[in-house]
Amino acid sequence: MSYPDVTALVTGGASGIGAATAARLRAAGLRVVTADLAPGADEKLDVIDPASVDALRDAIGPVGILVNSAGVVGPSRPLIDLDLDEWQATFRVNVDGTFLLCRAFAPGMVAAGWGRIVNLASIAAKDGNPTQSAYSASKAAVIGLTKSLGKELATTGVLVNAVAPAAVETPMNADTDPAILARSQSLTPMGRFGRAEEVAELVAWLCSPAVSFSTGAVYDISGGRATY
Template sequence: MTEKETPRVAIVTGGAGGLGFPIAARLAAKGHKVALWDINRESVEEAAAKLPGAKGYVVDVTDAAAVDAAMKEVVADMGPLGILVTGAGHNGPVESFAKYPLDGWRFVMSLNLDAVFICCQAAVREMLKTGYGRIVNIASIAGKEGNPNAVAYSASKGGVIALTKSVGKELATTEIRVNCVTPAAIETEMMNQLTPEFRAYVTAKIPVGRLGQADEVAALVSWLASEECSFSTGAVFDVSGGRATY
């Protein structure tokens, strides 16, 4: 931990998953008390047991009442909230636009965008009580470029980028910083949701010539969640192996 950084209470949604757990591990290693939120009880309890001072919570992040209840529980258990990382998400169907299922669209939007709004709002309400906070939303390079055959995923992540910019600007005169990261394809179990053809497509678009590693994303998120990230807000940070063009 840097000399100026102090231990905080951190919530990581999707904390038992492929990006969420490495991020949670980074934060725990820096001395933060980490609350892992996930929909799967067994997975989240197993993940939390691996980290010092961490605790797992079963939370449906698409349910505003469940999020509010879990937020109160975390604050009661651990103390005032300092950090939120929204890592829960899903690729959704890989299908041509003409055939893309409406229920798939609604599922992806609910988890990838609605849940980010719900969790960020609950977090901001807590952070305003202390006047300090760091929020890091996990978006995607697909939110900038749009991936074919992944309209809901692309649109939802574009929404996360816009949400981040809006909230970051609104809170800019406070000590609450709101940023997002836009990874290209990262080697996690989420990649198993993709067909081999789609996996090859997204890998071919990365100039570095390989998929990213979860720890590479976690390293960036860790800085964005720190006190050192003091002048960046409402911003988008690429971790794309050179894929991003803006």
């Protein structure tokens, strides 16, 4: 499977699913730029800052592939115990960040007549994880954004899809409540967590020319947990 001669941008690319995706796309011969606030990324990027996003676009130029992997788990407490600031902080990264990156880079893809956008959602967006209302709701918003943008760009050559993993062994989950992770594993027929490189394979496929008649779709990768 060969990719066109384009640049791929992966946010949240310093670790976890983002880093695994960047490695997979580089192995396919693509020029990949990783962007993150954490050390180790090619470019420093605050996804919730419009000026930072626009500066990155101006610095690296058009991209043909955008993977929005930057995200946070947010608070793990009952909804009635959440502060509005915590709720909004989760949405700023998971939803606003995805919006800003799509808004910045989709026009260049449309102008080129080809592009692939893959947004990282979560199985929590469909199931709703108890004590993770901010995370679940924000990832549901990512799915809604994906479906809408996929329809908007359906005739442009730019495909927009989402990936919805169950719990994956990543640094982002290092501070997640163990009870939440245990619940996720108990709901997974395969009886284990996913691996970042497994998600990266699905993302890489969605970024490729092999996918040509799917947009605004959500692809589960959940070890059998999702059956709808």
